[in-house]
Amino acid sequence: MVSLTTADNLPRSGGNQLNPEEPDRIPVYFETKPKEYSMFCNQCEQTAKGTGCTAMGVCGKQPEVSDLQDATVYALRGLAIAAQDAAAKGVREQGMGHYTAARLFSTLTNVNFDPDRFVPWVHEITAMRDDLVRKAGLSYTSGPAAFVPGADAAAIVQQAAEHGTLTLAPDEDIRSCMQILLYGMKGVAAYADHAAILGQEDNAVYDFLYKGLAAGFDGKARDLNDWVGLLLECGNVNLRTMELLDAGNTGTYGHPVPTEVPLGHRKGKAILVSGHDLRDLHELLKQTEGTGINIYTHGEMLPCHGYPELKKFPHFYGHFGTAWQNQHKEFPQFPGAILFTTNCIQKPQASYQDNVFTTGLVGWPGLTHCENRDFSAVIKRAQELPGFTEDAPGKTVMTGFGHNAVLGVAGAVVDAVKSGAIRHFFLVGGCDGAKPGRNYYTEFVEKAPADTVILTLACGKFRFFDKELGTIGGIPRLLDVGQCNDAYSAIQIAVALAKAFDCGVNDLPLSLVLSWYEQKAVAILLTLLALGIKDIRLGPSLPAFVSPNVLNFLVENYNIKPISTAEEDLKAILG
Structure with a gap:
């Protein structure tokens, strides 16, 4: 534990160590x-x-x-x-x-x-x-x-x-x-x-x-x-x-397995599920069996396609759209009902607000709220709407690379590192958002050398989730670990690799390049700090609730860095 007993122990300056020109926010x-x-x-x-x-x-x-x-x-x-x-x-x-x-x-x-x-x-x-x-x-x-x-x-x-x-x-x-x-x-x-x-x-x-x-x-x-x-x-x-x-x-739905998910659609009535809750999705899948309605995921629900117990439903089809902040552009194009299960809702536009339903803790004034996972209102609305009128399978993406799947091929991963086939791992993930500057994460992944592997999670991946990065010795260069809460999987992967190489996590050829938006990202960052993980790059901007002195403390003790440009950060990390 670092010593920090009074405010005077924290360095004081005109700005902060991440950005000396930045005023007290x-x-x-x-x-x-x-x-x-x-x-x-x-x-x-x-x-x-x-x-x-x-x-x-x-x-x-x-x-x-x-x-x-x-x-x-x-x-x-x-x-x-x-x-x-x-x-x-x-x-x-x-x-x-x-x-x-x-x-x-x-x-x-x-x-x-x-x-x-x-x-x-x-x-x-x-x-x-x-x-x-x-x-x-x-x-x-x-x-x-x-x-x-x-x-x-x-x-x-x-x-x-x-x-x-x-x-x-x-x-x-x-x-x-x-x-x-x-x-x-x-x-x-x-x-x-x-x-x-x-x-x-x-x-x-x-x-x-x-x-x-x-x-x-x-x-x-x-x-x-x-x-x-x-x-x-x-x-x-x-x-x-x-x-x-x-x-x-x-324990409920099985360990995720690598799964190919269509980004297109197939003919038929449709319901789009957003948020994070697997139980809500499972209940909806059960209630729509035999109705002719196809179920699509949105946002952080994409990794649900990798769970064996959810994959069993033949009408659980594909993924529609990208991250939460794009729903105003994407939802008017979805010809079915839309269900929000947790956070990520924005003010529905008039063109589709009658199609939007909430459940659990989610709420927006005037929308129909489904209590006790009774989704009959959602199903009724989906049956009233036209749905997709033709098949259009489209491109596919891979998901389902949780810790169980990745550690299942840990030997091959370790061998690839030892042979030099894999030079470095990057965990590029976190929350997405609409604020300018997040194209950095797309550029970072695109410009990462061909002998590096990208682990990703949360909705930040939608900046690059459909990029074709190829493989290294049969191992995909882009591995979707899952939702934001699946940071646990990423941690387990890092701990297992550190054990395999007989070193600390900070000594691994692994760099964390994170984006944040809301409070789950704060909790995950505190977890990484509690584990002693250093040299994290964070963006696209710094939290307004972190005072300059506290920020300087984090810089001094954990070497947290702001993102700069993809080229500069890759050069700094890889040498």
Whole structure:
């Protein structure tokens, strides 16, 4: 553990070590949200002006929803404090951990934009807290554990002004760490919710969410060293959470196998499934058997084609479209119904909004929400729409290179490295987005030498997923490891290679070139740091919630670098 006991331990300068010309991007501290701000949100990569959205979210989030999300987080902090204190007395409520994760997940970027969903959740959270307080004989008179939400959305929005991220701490470096922790926990919560849906839970994960949510509000004094410790703990907990999700996915649907997926379509009615949730897709496949409807994946659902139990359905056909930010251009071309299972939704355009449905935690005002995985409304709409009128198989792409598949040929991979056939591995992956600069990742993959292998995951791969890069000794040069949560697979591959070569992960011929957009990327980055992985290249821009001093600390201790140009970075890595 590095020593970091006060703000003075962090180097201070006019800028930061990644970019000395870049000014301090953290807004000044306010006791409450400034009157000229109708909201404040800086949790995603595309936040306005690189500092924060203060009038409306770049994602489309309205100020009311942003404030209701802040109130939801504040209410969850109160529940977490009560949960910790009750546990100390031997009182633990079954299901409360998963509930906490799900509600925290609902505040992640591009998940839920519907204010009508958040108001009852805030009241539900505080009612659950009060019930726990009574059962455990606790008492609170101030802070989030005593928070009493207003009766309606307008009242809660007024209260939220006192509980946003700008009010977390007067010291910008501690506030920065608190924000990094919160956003990392949102990523953990997303994976924990997915895992719990598939029957994989660990109270240690939930206990950390309680600990992290309570931190800063539980009366315990913490210096910067303590906050850094919490960030690394969050990274370790996220690794465990991704392990649970991997066990849920593979235990339920089998280990992914290399699979060729058509990017075209075939004649017939159609439903497009976006998001990340395998259980939702499986239920939809079962409910559409024998209906003549073909099921297509969108975005991060592409890797689902590699799971044996999902591949069994003959009407599970192909993949349509690319990453989440292109849906406004692509969805008008899809002649069927569209189902969103987790985050990635954007404001539907009038041309196709009647075709869009949500389920689980996803919400958008006015859209039909499918409760309890009853997709009859989606099926009905698909049958009303024309579907595809002719076959057009189109190009194909490969997916299904999870850790089980790659490690199955580990011997050949090791031999190829030892013989010099494979010079280097690049993990090029992460979130995609609309902000300029992401063409870097396409150029990087295109210009990577022919004796290198590209591992990729998450929706960042859609910048290059259909490139024909060839093979090395029968091993494809482009290996799609899976969804963002399948970073666990990538880690397992790296650990296995390090063991085979009897070296540390940082000594492998492996470089991480990552793109980020939302909070799951924050959780994964904390996991990589907790594992001691260094020399990560990160882009396309730096998080607005990382203060210059904290950024410099990460540079000094982990050698995090910003992306530059594909040519310069390849030259620096390969020599």
